[in-house]
Amino acid sequence: MKIEIKKDALDGNDRVADETKRWLDGRGITGINMISSPGSGKTTILEKTIARFAAKAPVAAVVGDVRSRLDADRLERAGARATQIETGGACHLTAARVRQALESMDLDGVRLLLIENIGNLVCPAAFRLGEHFKVAVLSTPEGADKPEKYPALFAAAKVVLMNKTDLLPHVDFDMKRAADGCRRWNPDAVIIPVSATSGAGMEEWFRLLEDTLSKR
Amino acid sequence: MHELYLAGRILDILEASRDVLGGRRVTGINLKIGTLQMVDVPSLDFGFSVTAKGTFLEGAKLAVEKVDPALKCSKCGALAPPVPLVPPAADGCAPCAPCASCGGREGMELVNGREFQVESVEVEEVEDRDKKGRP
Secondary structure, three states, rough: EEEEEEEEOOHHHHHHHHHHHHHHHOOOOOOEEEEEOOOHHHHHHHHHHHHHHHHOEEEEEEOOOOOOOHHHHHHOOOEEEEEEEOOOOOOOHHHHHHHHHHHHOOOOOOOOEEEOOOOOHHHHHHHHOOOEEEEEEEHHOOOOHHHHHHHHHHHHOOEEEEEOOHHHHOOOHHHHHHHHHHHOOOOOOHHHHHHHOOOHHHHHHHHHHHHHHHOO | EEEEHHHHHHHHHHHHHHHHOOOOOOOEEEEEEEEHOOHHHHHHHHHHHHHHHOOOOHHHEEEEEEEEEEEEEEOOOEEEEOOOOOOOOOOOOOOOOOOOOOOOOOEEEEEEOOOOOEEEEEEEHHHHHHHHHHO
16 A cells, blocks of 8 residues: 655755755855865865955855864965864765854854865755855866766756866866856856966956845 | 765654554655766665664665656746757857757756655555464
8 A cells, every 4th residue: 555755855954954044144144055076176265265255244164074174274264254064974064064053153244154065076966055056166187077977066056166277288178068068957057267276267256256245 | 975864864754754654564665866866776775774774664665766857948838858058059149058849048947856755655554464463
């Protein structure tokens, strides 16, 4: 005998994420969930972003890693109020862990919340954290085929930063193929080639963030 | 890698639905999983068997129906699978594929492919258990 249930297993996480989003809305904070593989340059991008925005209003950062608080220390030095989540093995952040971290932070005056997810192209894409949008980072040494190979993230990301363009002369990376791979899953994706190290293209990313913040 | 987490949520959902089950033994759980969830079914089976051990769901078998991703045209509402991209149009439109039904370029929204739904469960009829219970 069959009994109908019809419930989604991610609803529990999504409910907390929705609550967090409303909570952030109530404080006028825009939340960003940045996802990529390890070593793509998320932390460097965030350091530069914090350096640009922290002068106007305090920036909050929540950083997920399996172990260590190396990244939270870096973001703090860059000028953010940073909290590290050490998952001890879990490969993704969940809405509940992020909510817990946010409740322990001083968010007075904060307009921008940067969440740096665990370096992983698979699992973090399945868990909304309460962010207003996801940003995927793909670095040129990783190869242009990654959006085709890991579609879940690139389907969910509103913005894709193609990082390490300063290495383009040294690596075999077809920018058009990477961009087409993203747009196959998300025709509206905003794709910005950047080099966090040299600063190239970063102004366009800052402008997008400024536009988002000014509309809220 | 998140299969163990999802196995735990299956347990949560059915724990919350226990009154609907009326104490009947659950033999199977029917799931609808979008392929964009990137769920590895053998890992999910293993994760579930560990999570369900010692609970009222121990021994229940998972049956998975995969759901392919679909994009919905925001102009005409037609559903289409993601297709290889066409070259940029002569009108200079960004390299986005037009809707196959209406040709519109108003944008396509991803509607299927991300679900992880507990659709239904298979339960033992109470009479079945009575019969089996007799010597």
